Amino acid sequence: MRAGAVCRIISGLLTKGEGYRNVTIDFASRQVREFKAKHPLPIGVLTTTTGKSVDVRNTVSENSDVFVNDYFLDNQFHVDSERIPERVVHAQGSGAFGYFIVTHDVSQYTSADVFNRIGKKTPVFGRFSTAVSNKGTPELARDSKALSVKMYTNEGNLDFLCSSLPVYDYRDPNDFTHIVHAGRQNPKTNLFDLTTLWDFITLKPTILFPSLWRFSDYGLPYGYRKMDIFPIHAYELNNKQGERYLAKFNLRTEQGLDNLTTAEAQALSSQDPYYFTRDLYNAIANKNYPSWRLDMDIMTLEQASKVDYNPFDVNRLWKRGTYKTVVVGRYVFDRNPDNSFRDTEQSAFNPAHLVPGIPGPADLMFKSRRLSYRHAHENRLGSNSENIRINLPVYRKTYTRDGSPPVKDNMNDVPNYYPNSFSGPVPTVDNRHPSEKLIVLDKTSVDLEPMADFYNHIIENDAHRQRIADNAAASLVTVDEKIVDRALKLLDLVDTDLGKRVTQSYNEQKKRADAAAKLDARTRVQPIAQCISAVQEGFLTPPKRKNC
Numbered sequence: 001m002r003a004g005a006v007c008r009i010i011s012g013l014l015t016k017g018e019g020y021r022n023v024t025i026d027f028a029s030r031q032v033r034e035f036k037a038k039h040p041l042p043i044g045v046l047t048t049t050t051g052k053s054v055d056v057r058n059t060v061s062e063n064s065d066v067f068v069n070d071y072f073l074d075n076q077f078h079v080d081s082e083r084i085p086e087r088v089v090h091a092q093g094s095g096a097f098g099y100f101i102v103t104h105d106v107s108q109y110t111s112a113d114v115f116n117r118i119g120k121k122t123p124v125f126g127r128f129s130t131a132v133s134n135k136g137t138p139e140l141a142r143d144s145k146a147l148s149v150k151m152y153t154n155e156g157n158l159d160f161l162c163s164s165l166p167v168y169d170y171r172d173p174n175d176f177t178h179i180v181h182a183g184r185q186n187p188k189t190n191l192f193d194l195t196t197l198w199d200f201i202t203l204k205p206t207i208l209f210p211s212l213w214r215f216s217d218y219g220l221p222y223g224y225r226k227m228d229i230f231p232i233h234a235y236e237l238n239n240k241q242g243e244r245y246l247a248k249f250n251l252r253t254e255q256g257l258d259n260l261t262t263a264e265a266q267a268l269s270s271q272d273p274y275y276f277t278r279d280l281y282n283a284i285a286n287k288n289y290p291s292w293r294l295d296m297d298i299m300t301l302e303q304a305s306k307v308d309y310n311p312f313d314v315n316r317l318w319k320r321g322t323y324k325t326v327v328v329g330r331y332v333f334d335r336n337p338d339n340s341f342r343d344t345e346q347s348a349f350n351p352a353h354l355v356p357g358i359p360g361p362a363d364l365m366f367k368s369r370r371l372s373y374r375h376a377h378e379n380r381l382g383s384n385s386e387n388i389r390i391n392l393p394v395y396r397k398t399y400t401r402d403g404s405p406p407v408k409d410n411m412n413d414v415p416n417y418y419p420n421s422f423s424g425p426v427p428t429v430d431n432r433h434p435s436e437k438l439i440v441l442d443k444t445s446v447d448l449e450p451m452a453d454f455y456n457h458i459i460e461n462d463a464h465r466q467r468i469a470d471n472a473a474a475s476l477v478t479v480d481e482k483i484v485d486r487a488l489k490l491l492d493l494v495d496t497d498l499g500k501r502v503t504q505s506y507n508e509q510k511k512r513a514d515a516a517a518k519l520d521a522r523t524r525v526q527p528i529a530q531c532i533s534a535v536q537e538g539f540l541t542p543p544k545r546k547n548c
């Protein structure tokens with residue numbers, strides 16, 4: 001049968017439409033077959049890494065002198081060193097190319113060239129990721145998700161690093177190391193340890209706020225395509241006249257918000273642990289391009305100085321009625337990378353990659369991020385991470401030279417010091433840049449009011465409140481009882497109804513878990529397995545929620 005006919009049969013078998021639930025012959029599963037369809041014959045003669053053709057006898061090493069077999073040595077040496085350090089957070093990720101298009105005039109707020117004309121298109125690269133999990137971990141855990149997007153603008157790269165939750169875990173950068181440790185594997189058991197996580201949450205209660213979001217339906221989106229995403233910080237913007245504004249950017253999904261229940265996620269994870277990557281890849285391959293509307297919540301500096309909360313606090317939302325929202329444009333992702341390591345793994349996003357007209361956030365957390373990402377890239381990709389193709393800006397002339405490869409053209413014969421009298425690159429004068437710096441005062445106190453507001457006013461009904469309580473209680477079942485007491489007291493302080501619901505759910509779940517712990521592992525998972533197969537049936541038919 002001809003390759004084209006095979007392709008037609010396979011595409012006939014594909015499940016079209018939302019969710020791509022038939023994971024057996026979806027677009028991602030047939031990638032190599034598509035390659036073969038495009039290249040019916042081998043693409044060329046096999047060579048060693050230095051370009052010498054490989055004799056077929058060298059592809060088998062039995063009874064041969066392997067030390068003179070370049071082909072064997074190439075492969076063996078290279079595979080031994082083909083891993084680079086994974087990202088310390090957001091290690092599991094998937095990339096996509098696309099564009100940003102301006103749909104509304106926002107020149108009143110920012111002079112950034114990228115936003116300066118309706119209809120202007122800018123190429124972008126996005127990397128979607130899970131936050132806490134290590135590389136290779138199933139993607140369906142109740143863990144916040146993220147999108148980093150690099151816009152290759154005429155004024156340099158503009159990177160937005162965004163979380164699926166609109167509030168961040170802490171406002172003291174010193175907490176980064178400790179939450180990464182407390183929320184990760186225990187150093188002795190090498191297992192995720194909910195006691196250490198809840199210990200840290202109860203000692204540093206700012207983390208409770210995003211944790212409540214994580215326990216809510218927002219904490220487990222139905223794939224990367226179905227979530228809103230936020231850079232969180234209040235960005236300083238300035239227009240051509242040097243007038244300054246504060247903006248919180250929001251990326252709103254155009255696929256519609258949707259979420260999975262914990263039971264659905266468990267079932268899906270057992271069937272397709274990388275559902276998030278697959279769903280994104282398949283949607284793009286099927287030309288069902290995922291898109292997000294970019295809007296921004298805006299305040300003048302004068303308004304910001306009058307609100308009764310800290311607008312720079314990444315651990316809270318801006319209060320309703322204190323800002324206005326304006327639409328900027330759309331991100332559309334329309335191409336899967338041809339090589340995941342080259343593009344996705346080697347991408348280096350840094351929130352400090354900003355452009356004129358967007359001086360960026362002035363808070364302490366952001367200042368610390370300006371350092372942290374540079375250091376992380378140097379550790380992960382070497383001193384020339386900006387020379388890797390995916391990270392290259394449209395235009396660049398610098399005085400940095402040499403270092404670990406890749407060095408690209410290393411600025412050829414251009415003078416390598418500044419100032420010089422020999423026509424090396426010269427700086428410009430940016431009159432738009434405000435001469436005064438914004439100074440932000442930080443505070444360490446914990447404010448429970450935004451959490452109570454979330455629970456009572458953002459969460460729409462009691463059924464959803466109960467799901468938050470059940471998810472929080474489930475995460476407490478294996479936690480040391482003294483810390484459980486602390487957690488329940490804290491939840492009660494946020495809201496007595498929340499405290500009551502979690503306590504009740506915890507008592508019930510704990511009783512069941514204690515009884516189950518006496519059984520051997522296989523017997524213990526029987527009821528869950530039945531529940532999972534019930535939910536799996538649900539996945540094979542059109543979306544239908546099942547309560548387990």
Ligand code: HEM
Pocket residue numbers: 086087088089090093127128129146147148161162163168172173176230231232233314347348349365368369372373376377380
């Ligand atoms: C003090 C605060 C923070 C520190 C020290 C920090 C540090 C880091 C580090 C070291 C990485 C790995 C970078 C790499 O290896 O390329 C990372 C990745 C990331 N961070 Fe943060 N982070 C902080 C706050 C935030 C916040 C507030 C957000 C979201 C609004 C965020 C979003 C991300 C995302 C999306 C990535 C993945 C980047 C990628 O796709 O390559 N981080 N962070």
